[in-house]
Amino acid sequence: MTAAERTEIERLARRVRGHCLRMTHRGRSGHVGSMLSIAEIMAVLYTRVLRVDPAHPRAPDRDRFILSKGHAGGAVYAVLGELGFFPQEWFQGYYRDGGRLMGHISHHVPGVEFSTGSLGHGLPVAVGMALAARHARRQHRIICLMSDGDCNEGSTWEALLFAAQHKLDNLTVIVDYNRIQALGMSKDVLDLEPFATKLQACHWAVKEVDGHDVAALDAALAVLPFETGKPSWLLARTVKGKGVSWMENTVACHYGSVTDEELARALAEIGAE
Amino acid sequence: MRTLFNKVLLDIAGKDPRIWMILADIGYGEIEPFRDAFPDRWYNCGVAEQNMTGVACGVAMEGNIAITYSIANFPTLRCLEQIRNDVCYHNANVKIVIIGGGLAYGPLGVSHQATEDIAIMRALPNMVVFCPCDFAEAEAGVHAMIAHDGPFYYRCGYKKEPPVHSGKIDFQLGKAIRVREGADATIFFTGTIGNQAAAAAELLERDGIRCRVESLHTVKPIDRAAIVAAARETGGIITVEEHQLAGGLGGAVAEVLCDEGVVPQRFLRLGLPDCYVSRVGTHPWLLDQYGLVAPKLAVRIKEYLRQPVAGASV
Numbered sequence: 400m401t402a403a404e405r406t407e408i409e410r411l412a413r414r415v416r417g418h419c420l421r422m423t424h425r426g427r428s429g430h431v432g433s434m435l436s437i438a439e440i441m442a443v444l445y446t447r448v449l450r451v452d453p454a455h456p457r458a459p460d461r462d463r464f465i466l467s468k469g470h471a472g473g474a475v476y477a478v479l480g481e482l483g484f485f486p487q488e489w490f491q492g493y494y495r496d497g498g499r500l501m502g503h504i505s506h507h508v509p510g511v512e513f514s515t516g517s518l519g520h521g522l523p524v525a526v527g528m529a530l531a532a533r534h535a536r537r538q539h540r541i542i543c544l545m546s547d548g549d550c551n552e553g554s555t556w557e558a559l560l561f562a563a564q565h566k567l568d569n570l571t572v573i574v575d576y577n578r579i580q581a582l583g584m585s586k587d588v589l590d591l592e593p594f595a596t597k598l599q600a601c602h603w604a605v606k607e608v609d610g611h612d613v614a615a616l617d618a619a620l621a622v623l624p625f626e627t628g629k630p631s632w633l634l635a636r637t638v639k640g641k642g643v644s645w646m647e648n649t650v651a652c653h654y655g656s657v658t659d660e661e662l663a664r665a666l667a668e669i670g671a672e
Numbered sequence: 673m674r675t676l677f678n679k680v681l682l683d684i685a686g687k688d689p690r691i692w693m694i695l696a697d698i699g700y701g702e703i704e705p706f707r708d709a710f711p712d713r714w715y716n717c718g719v720a721e722q723n724m725t726g727v728a729c730g731v732a733m734e735g736n737i738a739i740t741y742s743i744a745n746f747p748t749l750r751c752l753e754q755i756r757n758d759v760c761y762h763n764a765n766v767k768i769v770i771i772g773g774g775l776a777y778g779p780l781g782v783s784h785q786a787t788e789d790i791a792i793m794r795a796l797p798n799m800v801v802f803c804p805c806d807f808a809e810a811e812a813g814v815h816a817m818i819a820h821d822g823p824f825y826y827r828c829g830y831k832k833e834p835p836v837h838s839g840k841i842d843f844q845l846g847k848a849i850r851v852r853e854g855a856d857a858t859i860f861f862t863g864t865i866g867n868q869a870a871a872a873a874e875l876l877e878r879d880g881i882r883c884r885v886e887s888l889h890t891v892k893p894i895d896r897a898a899i900v901a902a903a904r905e906t907g908g909i910i911t912v913e914e915h916q917l918a919g920g921l922g923g924a925v926a927e928v929l930c931d932e933g934v935v936p937q938r939f940l941r942l943g944l945p946d947c948y949v950s951r952v953g954t955h956p957w958l959l960d961q962y963g964l965v966a967p968k969l970a971v972r973i974k975e976y977l978r979q980p981v982a983g984a985s986v
């Protein structure tokens with residue numbers, strides 16, 4: 400990645416953050432911290448990794464992206480709008496009467512592969528898509544973005560055992576590992592550590608990365624799978640609420656959004672344009 | 673209503689050491705007083721509803737009362753087989769509480785709408801299905817839930833639902849509560865949509881149509897006598913629910929009428945059509961879109977009652 404490319408992607412991540420702050424502010428909705436946490440992941444995926452085309456959102460050979468932590472749908476809408484999958488005016492209607500964008504990610508929006516909102520659904524579906532792609536001898540990849548909360552669910556563990564059993568190396572999971580869930584810190588609710596070791600023991604190829612470093616994310620995802628014959632698991636270490644000082648690393652930023660006065664300060668802190 | 677629920681439960685738990693709360697990472701800003709008061713009877717299972725329900729069942733099998741609690745479909749559909757095989761089959765003393773029945777979570781979207789829960793929960797043997805319409809029913813219902821020995825489904829409201837009943841209510845599980853007198857037809861409702869149904873009856877009265885209005889807070893076991901009496905005494909029956917029409921309150925009322933051989937002159941079910949509510953909007957806006965607000969309910973009922981009667985009559 401060149402320095403210029405890096406600057407562009409970082410700029411996209413800032414724009415994603417800005418859209419998320421404005422959308423959740425207008426809609427008086429929650430989950431903004433969960434969106435801020437994945438801004439760089441979204442920016443890197445949609446500029447450097449996923450083979451998708453805004454002009455042909457259902458092209459058969461597109462890469463499939465599933466957001467399993469559906470409550471952060473705003474961040475996906477933000478990047479899809481930026482890429483031209485739909486008009487950016489739609490942002491105005493996020494979470495509002497008669498709008499097009501509902502709080503949890505919806506397949507009624509162009510570019511969105513699958514609706515989620517109940518945690519623990521994304522990975523099993525991604526596994527099914529990976530099986531079908533292999534069966535059809537297609538080259539597209541399946542990428543699933545999950546949260547630590549997602550990794551509490553039994554269905555996630557059932558799916559990850561199955562994916563390894565069937566050596567689905569066309570499947571990549573990225574975990575937005577911000578270590579905070581809805582009622583507290585993950586380590587106090589259901590400790591996932593040693594997370595990487597657990598996944599390795601389950602026969603996944605695992606890498607860890609700083610989830611806010613676009614160059615590091617790009618490097619980690621440049622070659623997939625991480626290992627032939629194994630599904631890939633990228634543990635992205637992130638900060639919930641990243642970029643807004645009073646939200647960072649708080650449980651509270653899972654709920655509510657910013658006030659009018661806070662919006663201006665938050666936009667300034669993230670360096671929005 | 674959820675704040676009231678938690679407050680009343682906390683009160684009862686102070687006197688009844690059998691009461692536990694088994695959670696699945698939901699209840700922020702509401703469940704902390706219980707956690708702080710009874711830390712040895714409060715567990716967060718994480719985002720893991722199947723485990724939550726199994727654990728609650730095990731706790732209940734040892735002589736305790738276990739409450740599971742989460743948003744919309746998470747403590748019901750996500751762990752339905754645990755509810756069926758573990759809780760209901762063993763008649764375990766587990767109370768399943770959902771926050772936000774129907775479209776209460778509005779713009780959060782389809783995953784957060786509980787619109788088939790009544791049908792599914794009432795199909796389970798041993799399960800009581802309870803949908804309070806206002807704070808008065810909600811409070812009485814918590815006491816009834818704890819007093820009842822066995823599985824119990826409690827469909828709790830989400831916000832500050834306005835009162836439907838005026839003054840003190842005569843509450844009994846499984847017994848309808850009369851909200852309004854009238855002889856032209858009977859409107860039965862369940863749950864927080866009750867305030868729209870009651871307001872619709874008020875609008876109808878201005879047009880000279882006087883409806884009896886009754887709250888069927890307990891959908892199972894249902895008040896058969898009230899339903900039969902309504903058919904006999906008022907001729908027409910209208911049901912209003914914030915739920916899919918398939919298998920919900922209207923279905924339950926129709927079953928009673930057919931079983932009892934009492935076919936009313938008129939029978940109208942009002943609820944959500946057979947589709948997912950994928951429109952985006954707030955709770956009141958969505959209710960309006962689906963005709964479940966008082967003025968639209970009143971128009972639909974008025975037009976229906978104006979049509980000539982077809983078929984058999986009581």
Ligand SMILES: Cc1ncc(C[n+]2csc(CCOP(=O)(O)OP(=O)(O)O)c2C)c(N)n1
Nearest residue numbers: 433468516517518546547548580581697746
């Ligand atoms: C099955 C299910 N149970 C409960 C919820 C409610 N809920 C929404 S987000 C969340 C946990 C938040 O933790 P995490 O997903 O790790 O948040 P993030 O890292 O995305 O901020 C919960 C319990 C849900 N969406 N799905």
